[in-house]
Amino acid sequence: MNKILIVDDEKSILDLLSMVFKKEGYNVYTALSSQRALELLDERDIDLVITDIKMPGMSGLSLLTHIKENYPDVPVIMITAYGSTREAVQALKAGALDYITKPFDIDELKIVVRNALHKRQLEQENIHLKKELTKRYSFENIVGKSKKMQEIFNLIERIAPTDATILIYGESGTGKELVAKAIHYKSLRRNNKFVSINCGALPENLLESELFGHVKGSFTGAYSDKRGLFEVANKGTLLLDEIGEMNPMTQVKLLRALQERKIRRVGGVEEIEIDVRIIASTNQNLKEKIKKGEFREDLFYRLNVINITLPPLRERKEDIPLLVEHFVEKYSKQFRKEKKEVTPEVMKVFQDYHWPGNIRELENVIERAMALSQGNKITIDDIPKEIIHPATVEMPVSIPEEGFNLNSHLEEISRRYIEHALIKAERNIKRAAEILGISYRSLRHYIDKYGIKK
Numbered sequence: 001m002n003k004i005l006i007v008d009d010e011k012s013i014l015d016l017l018s019m020v021f022k023k024e025g026y027n028v029y030t031a032l033s034s035q036r037a038l039e040l041l042d043e044r045d046i047d048l049v050i051t052d053i054k055m056p057g058m059s060g061l062s063l064l065t066h067i068k069e070n071y072p073d074v075p076v077i078m079i080t081a082y083g084s085t086r087e088a089v090q091a092l093k094a095g096a097l098d099y100i101t102k103p104f105d106i107d108e109l110k111i112v113v114r115n116a117l118h119k120r121q122l123e124q125e126n127i128h129l130k131k132e133l134t135k136r137y138s139f140e141n142i143v144g145k146s147k148k149m150q151e152i153f154n155l156i157e158r159i160a161p162t163d164a165t166i167l168i169y170g171e172s173g174t175g176k177e178l179v180a181k182a183i184h185y186k187s188l189r190r191n192n193k194f195v196s197i198n199c200g201a202l203p204e205n206l207l208e209s210e211l212f213g214h215v216k217g218s219f220t221g222a223y224s225d226k227r228g229l230f231e232v233a234n235k236g237t238l239l240l241d242e243i244g245e246m247n248p249m250t251q252v253k254l255l256r257a258l259q260e261r262k263i264r265r266v267g268g269v270e271e272i273e274i275d276v277r278i279i280a281s282t283n284q285n286l287k288e289k290i291k292k293g294e295f296r297e298d299l300f301y302r303l304n305v306i307n308i309t310l311p312p313l314r315e316r317k318e319d320i321p322l323l324v325e326h327f328v329e330k331y332s333k334q335f336r337k338e339k340k341e342v343t344p345e346v347m348k349v350f351q352d353y354h355w356p357g358n359i360r361e362l363e364n365v366i367e368r369a370m371a372l373s374q375g376n377k378i379t380i381d382d383i384p385k386e387i388i389h390p391a392t393v394e395m396p397v398s399i400p401e402e403g404f405n406l407n408s409h410l411e412e413i414s415r416r417y418i419e420h421a422l423i424k425a426e427r428n429i430k431r432a433a434e435i436l437g438i439s440y441r442s443l444r445h446y447i448d449k450y451g452i453k454k
């Protein structure tokens with residue numbers, strides 16, 4: 001049952017309204033002053049407040065301000081004296097949902113209250129649903145309701161507690177590092193370190209000393225003994241990011257470390273036992289690299305004990321609304337701004353775009369929009385133009401086995417566009433030329449050349 005609080009310094013009005021709303025089936029509380037109203041707000045879970053504006057002591061406007069600060073979701077309806085429009089406007093500006101003038105029309109008041117409570121209920125359901133959804137469809141900060149992502153969550157759950165080596169494959173920005181961390185934090189190693197290194201970012205010898213450490217004097221610049229990441233990550237997890245970039249010599253050493261569970265620092269003789277779970281990730285096709293002789297097959301099989309392939313965002317567009325919600329929430333917290341609604345128009349643009357940078361790109365778009373947008377909505381103006389009109393359209397390219405003639409293929413494409421434009425322009429050549437962005441004369445030329453009927 002909804003709880004309504006009515007505030008007025010005239011007892012007769014309280015009695016009247018109290019009777020009316022009790023009959024309507026609400027739980028009614030009354031207060032003869034703002035002070036008393038504050039107490040009731042504090043003690044009861046009030047759903048809606050109706051208050052007079054003019055009262056001795058703390059005015060209805062001050063009460064309104066207090067409510068908006070402390071109970072922002074509680075709708076407030078003001079009662080004003082006939083003809084005091086200025087006050088009413090002031091109240092609306094201060095956050096009142098509506099106002100009614102005295103002497104009031106009881107039926108009107110009933111409708112205003114009913115609508116306000118209905119709206120509040122919808123809002124609360126909405127908030128609740130959204131929370132439920134993100135809870136249900138997120139896993140260690142990884143958001144996704146698509147079947148593919150749900151399967152991955154399942155897989156992570158099952159493999160995390162094992163010590164199996166894992167190879168994560170996915171295009172740039174699909175969440176490889178996020179998944180690697182989830183595996184670590186779901187594993188028994190969670191209280192030890194998660195260390196990650198980008199194998200493509202360092203020159204050969206530096207990568208080796210980063211991974212395995214070195215002893216003093218083993219090369220110029222090695223001024224002291226240094227532990228490598230295998231030692232730093234001991235009893236924890238080591239993510240070898242961009243494993244496809246690892247040079248052949250380091251590949252051999254890594255293979256040996258994985259097989260023997262022992263390493264030797266660069267320039268050292270001592271064998272050091274290691275207990276590290278390895279996760280490798282890449283956005284390259286390692287099988288292709290093996291064929292070209294750039295990646296060792298034996299290492300590949302050592303790493304690929306369990307494979308997780310993260311689908312690109314364009315193959316799981318049903319995840320977009322949840323991801324958007326997730327990032328709006330993230331950046332509203334970070335920027336200390338109110339949460340914003342994303343307009344359906346923007347959502348449509350997101351659905352149509354092919355997201356080459358995947359989730360990272362989506363995140364950047366939302367971050368930027370949250371920073372730029374002025375109102376309480378993210379609109380098309382807050383979205384980069386390239387996303388709305390991608391410069392490069394993805395075109396499937398396939399060349400038939402029996403061979404191909406580029407010129408006749410391109411002519412065929414031109415012919416189809418021209419015919420299409422002519423139909424659109426209802427056979428008006430001048431208009432068709434405009435649609436195609438070419439001159440009248442060129443279009444005439446092509447029509448003759450391709451023998452298109454005018």
Ligand SMILES: Nc1ncnc2c1ncn2[C@@H]1O[C@H](COP(=O)(O)OP(=O)(O)OP(=O)(O)O)[C@@H](O)[C@H]1O
Pocket residue numbers: 141142143144170171172173174175176177178179283323326359360363
């Ligand atoms: N499913 C997801 N839910 C929520 N956030 C995600 C998800 N996937 C990726 N992200 C976010 O997108 C960004 C990129 O993710 P991450 O760094 O894990 O990608 P990556 O595959 O390692 O990319 P790269 O190949 O470029 O290194 C991060 O900020 C990450 O938190």
Ligand SMILES: [Mg+2]
Pocket residue numbers: 176177241
């Ligand atoms: Mg990464």
